[in-house]
Amino acid sequence: TAEIMRMMLTNVVWGDHGTGKLLRNDKVRIAGKTGTCYIIENGAYNTGKKRLAFCGFFPAEKPLYSCIVLTCYPKQNMFGAASTSGTVLKNIALKMFSRGMLNNSSDYREGEHAPTKPTFFASGGQRRIKNVRDNLGMGSVKYFEPGNHKSGVPSVLGYNLRDAINVLESAGLEVDFNGTGYVVAQSLSPGSTLRPGSRVRLTLNQ
Structure with a gap:
């Protein structure tokens, strides 16, 4: 079931009829789902204001991270969920790729791995630091309060x-x-x- 869902969500971006084609790029394969709704004001839908969402994960072929982005009431109504919230997620994925955080090298060359794992900054206690280090495979985690x-x-x-x-x-x-x-x-x-x-x-x- 999970494999079928992953294929369906990948096709949202990479399929012929997907609503997230704008998120295609040659660095990180993104999967996810767009969502659009009207904002409720005074107990009724305001059709002039939208809330745009994208819930996704990457890399699609071997997921490491998931993210939900919400954009409320973009100033230009021609914007869709992919061009707002989806683009935010894509930019996050590309910046993580550029830092070598997706099991890749940090210089955009394929087929190589970064010689050292990236440093991750975290707060919230030493237990959380251990969870971050163990679950994300970071080389080192710097704690700050x-x-x-x-x-x-x-x-x-x-x-x-x-x-x-x-x-x-x-x-x-x-x-x-x-x-x-x-x-x-x-x-x-x-x-x-x-x-x-x-x-x-x-x-x-x-």
């Missing part, structure tokens, strides 16, 4: 760039950064006096 400062500059050490910017800008700070990966240093010390409008520089590393 977000700083819990009731006042002052927030700590974003270990965060990805998007989440770090969101936290710091919400606190009224301007953000610069260099490098790629995860935050390993910040120019304003966590917990130090917060002066809205100040600039904090983040250093990122893999």
